[in-house]
Amino acid sequence: xxxxPRNTPAAADAARLAAPFADLxxxxxxxxxxxxxxxxxxxxxxxxxxxxxxxxxxxxxxxHASAIAALLPGDVAGRxxxxxxxxxxxxxxLELDEDTRANLVGHLGAGxxxxxxxxxxYPAGTAGSLMTTEFVSVPAHWTxxxxxxxxxxxxxxxxxxxxIYVLDARTRALLRMVSLRRLISGDPDASILDVAxxxxxxxxxxxxxxxxxxxxxxxxxxxxxxxxxxxxHVLGIVTVDDIIDTMIDETTEDxxxxxxxxxxxxxxxxxxxxxMIHKRAGWLCVLFLGEMLTASAMQHYEVELAQAVVLTLxxxxxxxxxxxSGSQATSLLIRGLALHEVRLRDWWRVALRELPTGLLLxxxxxxxxxxxxxxxxxxxxxxxxxxxxxxxxxxxxxxVGIVTFGSLSGSMLPFLMQRLGFxxxxxxxxxxxxxxxVTGLVIYFSIASMIxxxxxx
Amino acid sequence: xxxxPRNTPAAADAARLAAPFADLxxxxxxxxxxxxxxxxxxxxxxxxxxxxxxxxxxxxxxxHASAIAALLPGDVAGRxxxxxxxxxxxxxxLELDEDTRANLVGHLGAGxxxxxxxxxxYPAGTAGSLMTTEFVSVPAHWTxxxxxxxxxxxxxxxxxxxxIYVLDARTRALLRMVSLRRLISGDPDASILDVAxxxxxxxxxxxxxxxxxxxxxxxxxxxxxxxxxxxxHVLGIVTVDDIIDTMIDETTEDxxxxxxxxxxxxxxxxxxxxxMIHKRAGWLCVLFLGEMLTASAMQHYEVELAQAVVLTLxxxxxxxxxxxSGSQATSLLIRGLALHEVRLRDWWRVALRELPTGLLLxxxxxxxxxxxxxxxxxxxxxxxxxxxxxxxxxxxxxxVGIVTFGSLSGSMLPFLMQRLGFxxxxxxxxxxxxxxxVTGLVIYFSIASMIxxxxxx
Numbered sequence: 022x023x024x025x026p027r028n029t030p031a032a033a034d035a036a037r038l039a040a041p042f043a044d045l046x047x048x049x050x051x052x053x054x055x056x057x058x059x060x061x062x063x064x065x066x067x068x069x070x071x072x073x074x075x076x077x078x079x080x081x082x083x084x085h086a087s088a089i090a091a092l093l094p095g096d097v098a099g100r101x102x103x104x105x106x107x108x109x110x111x112x113x114x115l116e117l118d119e120d121t122r123a124n125l126v127g128h129l130g131a132g133x134x135x136x137x138x139x140x141x142x143y144p145a146g147t148a149g150s151l152m153t154t155e156f157v158s159v160p161a162h163w164t165x166x167x168x169x170x171x172x173x174x175x176x177x178x179x180x181x182x183x184x185i186y187v188l189d190a191r192t193r194a195l196l197r198m199v200s201l202r203r204l205i206s207g208d209p210d211a212s213i214l215d216v217a218x219x220x221x222x223x224x225x226x227x228x229x230x231x232x233x234x235x236x237x238x239x240x241x242x243x244x245x246x247x248x249x250x251x252x253x254h255v256l257g258i259v260t261v262d263d264i265i266d267t268m269i270d271e272t273t274e275d276x277x278x279x280x281x282x283x284x285x286x287x288x289x290x291x292x293x294x295x296x297m298i299h300k301r302a303g304w305l306c307v308l309f310l311g312e313m314l315t316a317s318a319m320q321h322y323e324v325e326l327a328q329a330v331v332l333t334l335x336x337x338x339x340x341x342x343x344x345x346s347g348s349q350a351t352s353l354l355i356r357g358l359a360l361h362e363v364r365l366r367d368w369w370r371v372a373l374r375e376l377p378t379g380l381l382l383x384x385x386x387x388x389x390x391x392x393x394x395x396x397x398x399x400x401x402x403x404x405x406x407x408x409x410x411x412x413x414x415x416x417x418x419x420x421v422g423i424v425t426f427g428s429l430s431g432s433m434l435p436f437l438m439q440r441l442g443f444x445x446x447x448x449x450x451x452x453x454x455x456x457x458x459v460t461g462l463v464i465y466f467s468i469a470s471m472i473x474x475x476x477x478x
Numbered sequence: 479x480x481x482x483p484r485n486t487p488a489a490a491d492a493a494r495l496a497a498p499f500a501d502l503x504x505x506x507x508x509x510x511x512x513x514x515x516x517x518x519x520x521x522x523x524x525x526x527x528x529x530x531x532x533x534x535x536x537x538x539x540x541x542h543a544s545a546i547a548a549l550l551p552g553d554v555a556g557r558x559x560x561x562x563x564x565x566x567x568x569x570x571x572l573e574l575d576e577d578t579r580a581n582l583v584g585h586l587g588a589g590x591x592x593x594x595x596x597x598x599x600y601p602a603g604t605a606g607s608l609m610t611t612e613f614v615s616v617p618a619h620w621t622x623x624x625x626x627x628x629x630x631x632x633x634x635x636x637x638x639x640x641x642i643y644v645l646d647a648r649t650r651a652l653l654r655m656v657s658l659r660r661l662i663s664g665d666p667d668a669s670i671l672d673v674a675x676x677x678x679x680x681x682x683x684x685x686x687x688x689x690x691x692x693x694x695x696x697x698x699x700x701x702x703x704x705x706x707x708x709x710x711h712v713l714g715i716v717t718v719d720d721i722i723d724t725m726i727d728e729t730t731e732d733x734x735x736x737x738x739x740x741x742x743x744x745x746x747x748x749x750x751x752x753x754m755i756h757k758r759a760g761w762l763c764v765l766f767l768g769e770m771l772t773a774s775a776m777q778h779y780e781v782e783l784a785q786a787v788v789l790t791l792x793x794x795x796x797x798x799x800x801x802x803s804g805s806q807a808t809s810l811l812i813r814g815l816a817l818h819e820v821r822l823r824d825w826w827r828v829a830l831r832e833l834p835t836g837l838l839l840x841x842x843x844x845x846x847x848x849x850x851x852x853x854x855x856x857x858x859x860x861x862x863x864x865x866x867x868x869x870x871x872x873x874x875x876x877x878v879g880i881v882t883f884g885s886l887s888g889s890m891l892p893f894l895m896q897r898l899g900f901x902x903x904x905x906x907x908x909x910x911x912x913x914x915x916v917t918g919l920v921i922y923f924s925i926a927s928m929i930x931x932x933x934x935x
Contacts, residue, residue, distance in 0.1 A: 046677050048697045080699065169662065176663040183640060183659070183701075201658055202639045206630045220503050239726070240505045242537065242719050244640075244701070261718060262699050268722070269696070272729045273813045279736060280809020280907060281802050288819035289810050290827070297831075298838055301806050305881075308802050309843050313850060315794035320860050326790055330783050333790045337772035337797055337915055344801075345738055345765050345908040349758050352737020353746055356730045362745035370747070374754075381755055386766050393770060403777050424762075450737060450907035451802040458794055 035068035042069055047076050055084045063092035075104045078113070081266060087116035099128025107136035108153040108263070115141065139256070148234055148248045149227035151267070152257030156247070157182055159213060160190040161197075166209035168199070184245050186222070186255055187213055194253030198222035224249045227256055231267045236361065238264050278444070279355065281308065281451030304451070311455045315340075318462040325466060329477040331405055332469055335390075335416050336462070342386055343423035343461040344454030347431030350375055351453045354435040358445045368436045375432045376425065383424030387417030408476045415472045419465040426464065427457045492525035499526055504533050512541045520549035532561045535570070538723060544573035556585025564593035565610040565720070572598065596713070605691055605705045606684035608724070609714030613704070614639055616670055617647040618654075623666035625656070641702045643679070643712055644670055651710030655679035681706045684713055688724045693818065695721050735901070736812065738765065738908030761908070768912045772797075775919040782923060786934040788862055789926055792847075792873050793919070799843055800880035800918040801911030804888030807832055808910045811892040815902045825893045829886060836885030843881060844874030865933045872929045876922040883921065884914045 042050050042065075054062050054077060066074050066089060077083055078090075078101060090098045090113055102110040102125070114122065114137050126134065136154040143149025157175060159168045172182055185204060187197040197217035207216035224247050225234055238246055238261055245258040274284035283300040285292050292300075319326065326333060354371065357363035363371060394413040397403045405412050431453045435445035470478055499507050499522075511519050511534060523531050523546060534540055535547075535558060547555045547570055559567040559582070571579065571594050583591065593611040600606025614632060616625045629639055642661060644654040654674035664673035681704050682691055695703055695718055702715040731741035740757040742749050749757075776783065783790060811828065814820035820828065851870040854860045862869050888910045892902035927935055 044677075046680065046698070082697070173663045176659060201662070205626065205658070205662060220501075223503065239719075239722055240539070241503065244718075261701075261722075262696075265696055265718075265722065265725070268725060268729075269817070272725075272732075273817070275729075276733065276736065276809050276813050277806075279733065280805050282806045282809070285810070288817070289814040290820060290824070294831070294834070297835060301803075301835070302839055302842055305799070305802055305806070305839055306842065306846065309795070309799055309846060312795050312798045315798075316791050316850075319791040319794070323787065323791075327787045330780065330787065330790075333783055333787075333793070334773050334776040334780075336790070336793060337776070337919065338766070338769050340794055340797075341769045341772075341801075341908075341911060341915055342762070342766055344798075344911065345762055346758075348737050348908050349734075349739045349762070352733050352739070353742070356733050357746040360726070360730065360745070363747060367747065374751070377751070378754060378758070382759055382762055385759055385763065389763065389766060393773075449805075451798075451805055454798060454801065454911070458798055462794065 038065045038068040051077050051080055051083050059085050059088040059092055062089045066093065067097065074101065079106050079109050087113045091117055091121045095124055095128045098125055103130045103133045106153055107133060107155055108140060108151065111137045111140040143227055146231050147227060148225045148229045148259055149256065151231060151263050152248045152259045154257040156186060156255065156258045158186040158188050158255060161187050161214055162190050163213045164209065165204060165207040165211050165213060165216060168204060168213050186247055187217055195222065195224065195247060195249055195255050222247060232271060234259055235264045235268050275446040278446045279352065279449050281449040308451050308455050312458060314459045315462055318459055322466045325469065325478050329473065331412060339416065339419050339423055339465050340458045340461045342420055343427035343457035346379060346382055346424045347427035347453040347457045348450040350428045350431035351434055351448050351450065354432050355445050355448065358435055358439055365436060365439055368433065371432050372429060375428045379425030379428030380421060382428065383421035386424060387420040390416045390420055408473065411472055411476060415469050418472065419468045422464045422468065423461045426460055430456055495522045495525040508534050508537055508540050516542050516545040516549055519546045523550065524554065531558065536563050536566050538566065544570045548574055548578045552581055552585045555582055560587045560590045563610055564590060564612055565597060568594045568597040600684055603688050604684060605682045605686045605716055606713065608688060608716045608720050609705045610717065611714040613643060613712065613715045615643040615645050615712060618644050618671055619647050620670045621666065622661060622664040622668050622670060622673060625661060625670050643704055644674055652679065652681065652704060652706055652712050679704060689728060691716055692721045692725050732903040735903045736809065736906050738906040765908050765912050769915060771916045772919055775916055779923045782926065782935050786930065788869060796873065796876050796880055796922050797915045797918045799877055800884035800914035803836060803839055803881045804884035804910040804914045805907040807885045807888035808891055808905050808907065811889050812902050812905065815892055815896055822893060822896055825890065828889050832885045832889045833882065836882030837878060839885065840878035840881030844877040847873045847877055865930065868929055868933060872926050875929065876925045879921045879925060880918045883917055887913055
């Protein structure tokens with residue numbers, strides 16, 4: 022493409038389109054391409070040096086990749102998908118509409134078609150859907166020199182050559198892994214098995230979830246992990262850069278869920294208004310319906326409320342303290358479970374820790390509350406009535422009860438979620454707050470009846 | 479170590495200690511070592527094959543690494559630090575007490591001492607403190623064959639050889655990067671510059687923060703990024719596996735902060751009770767003091783409260799809805815800012831989005847509230863008095879106001895935090911809820927005075 026003669030109008034056009042990309046690295050080039058509309062981008066792509074185009078399409082940061090591909094001539098689009106890493110090619114292909122796909126199939130190489138078909142079989146978020154089928158494998162009877170010669174020949178894509186998989190010559194089952202580092206420092210005439218790692222490589226099944234893959238890659242400090250079937254055949258490899266993207270997305274999802282909403286699938290500024298409302302309204306309405314129970318609880322205590330309006334003054338304070346302590350405990354356990362620092366069977370250990378923690382934190386807040394009420398009363402800022410000391414005792418006791426309940430239920434909720442098969446991160450801060458609010462009111466009014474019965478109530 | 483004769487009692491002891499490790503991979507071996515106390519672990523370490531010991535100490539997952547090292551004979555500990563990756567050696571060395579360090583220095587190689595001294599100079603969390611000084615660099619006039627021979631010779635540590643840095647022969651400034659993949663497929667007689675990348679490599683300054691390094695590594699899909707000084711000299715490289723650990727820690731910190739507490743520096747089950755209380759009590763007390771303003775606000779409206787106790791029934795419902803919508807908006811913007819999807823200067827765009835979002839979400843909740851109050855009233859579940867329709871209108875209007883205020887303030891808080899130089903993730907869910915609670919009460923009672931003035935109030 023970059024050898025087009027420069028004296029035709031089309032060539033001048035191409036040169037003008039390609040010029041701004043000359044000094045940019047891949048990431049900056051992608052950013053510039055993202056700023057163009059798909060038609061402009063398609064024209065630009067045809068004006069740029071081909072290896073650069075492939076590099077840009079190989080990155081998931083390129084937006085509208087399939088919209089651009091759809092606007093390219095069929096043979097160019099076909100060549101592009103052939104030259105791209107096959108996992109990205111499959112992603113781009115699957116985003117095309119039916120007609121474009123049908124047109125494109127004739128332009129695709131047999132290898133590309135086969136890997137797209139393989140990758141399409143696995144559900145999103147599994148090892149099978151994340152893997153690339155382009156990896157280097159050699160039979161166990163090869164030498165180091167043979168393997169190196171093979172790599173020089175097949176060297177296709179950045180992600181595939183740092184780990185070489187050694188297969189049983191007959192069954193083609195995975196035996197060992199060799200790092201490129203060990204390979205180049207090995208004696209050329211040595212058997213490939215002599216430079217391989219001593220233990221069999223860590224592998225994953227094709228249906229393993231991406232979070233578990235991330236954990237294994239991190240645990241074993243790998244650059245790639247092979248995906249194998251039941252017979253031990255390598256189906257593909259999942260590389261560390263795919264996993265980093267996955268981890269970032271998971272984190273965003275977890276934070277959004279913890280904030281009490283369905284996770285957005287796009288950046289904040291790019292998602293449509295209707296979609297945003299949809300994602301937020303669901304949980305907001307559910308929480309609202311749950312929180313309505315507070316109104317019912319309050320109605321239940323209407324006699325007490327009418328008799329002692331002074332009790333209402335502390336309702337927001339007491340309720341929010343329960344929610345806050347619950348939200349702390351939940352955030353701790355969500356991460357603990359996600360990182361496998363805490364396991365499902367540890368729930369009772371956690372409960373035994375949260376119980377004294379809640380009691381102590383509640384006692385601290387209760388002490389502050391007594392100080393506050395006494396100060397206001399004695400300094401004359403506000404008159405809580407003749408029974409102000411009993412009122413202070415009520416508020417303090419309620420705080421101890423509610424903060425303890427908040428810590429306990431906030432810490433148990435992620436366990437419950439995991440036990441029920443949900444993501445522990447679904448135990449959001451607002452969810453915990455709602456749960457604690459309703460119970461908190463009941464605790465507050467029960468304690469009030471006990472302490473203030475016969476005086477205020 | 480594994481060649482000790484097997485007929486002495488000490489050798490039998492060593493064999494007994496080493497046996498359980500024989501079939502374990504590194505990660506499982508580390509887990510088993512973590513389960514021993516440091517004295518047992520030190521004895522075991524001396525019984526295991528040396529390369530395996532080095533591999534285990536090279537991983538940050540090994541707990542008590544410095545406690546174990548302190549219990550080893552000085553020459554063994556010195557050899558261990560010499561053979562470890564120098565960034566890990568520096569971490570372990572810095573955790574030793576003064577006396578042990580002083581004893582150990584005599585047993586350390588000059589190279590190890592020099593790199594520990596270099597790495598000690600940089601504050602934690604910067605490129606300088608994360609980097610390893612073990613990387614491969616060659617002068618620009620070398621050939622591919624010379625470079626390969628050099629790598630075979632210096633091949634020391636897994637992380638260092640996948641990127642080779644080409645330096646100016648005279649100034650030793652960084653010129654280009656060559657990947658090992660390109661190197662092995664290059665013509666042996668070609669100049670190293672011929673197989674290098676065309677654009678200068680992406681580099682970082684030694685004081686750059688780890689979050690920014692993670693972003694660059696991800697943006698450019700790198701396995702390592704060179705740390706260079708002002709003169710362009712490579713000081714070290716930060717590798718992708720260090721960055722993954724960093725990202726996980728940051729995520730945990732962010733989630734814990736968002737849950738409304740100071741981030742824990744250790745896993746939940748390992749942190750001491752006092753430390754845990756300390757980390758949680760701080761924010762809980764601050765929030766409690768903030769939330770006390772709700773009591774003051776309520777006191778301000780005591781006349782209205784006494785006149786219309788029915789108003790109090792909806793206080794928890796209304797306040798929590800504001801907190802929930804605020805927490806949603808905050809979680810969205812924290813991630814948006816962290817991923818650079820949204821920039822500080824975009825604040826007004828976000829505000830212009832959150833305003834209609836809040837109005838619409840508030841209107842939805844308001845509609846549900848009107849339906850609930852009407853249903854209870856008309857079905858006879860509860861009697862809200864003769865002015866129940868006005869009451870329903872008050873609750874609905876307050877919901878619109880508070881949800882809008884919650885969305886707006888929840889979305890602006892992360893911007894404000896970033897503007898003030900704090901981490902946007904400090905804008906926690908409980909913090910937003912507290913902010914919205916106090917304002918929410920004022921909004922509710924103001925609207926109540928307007929709508930119910932002359933009837934209930």
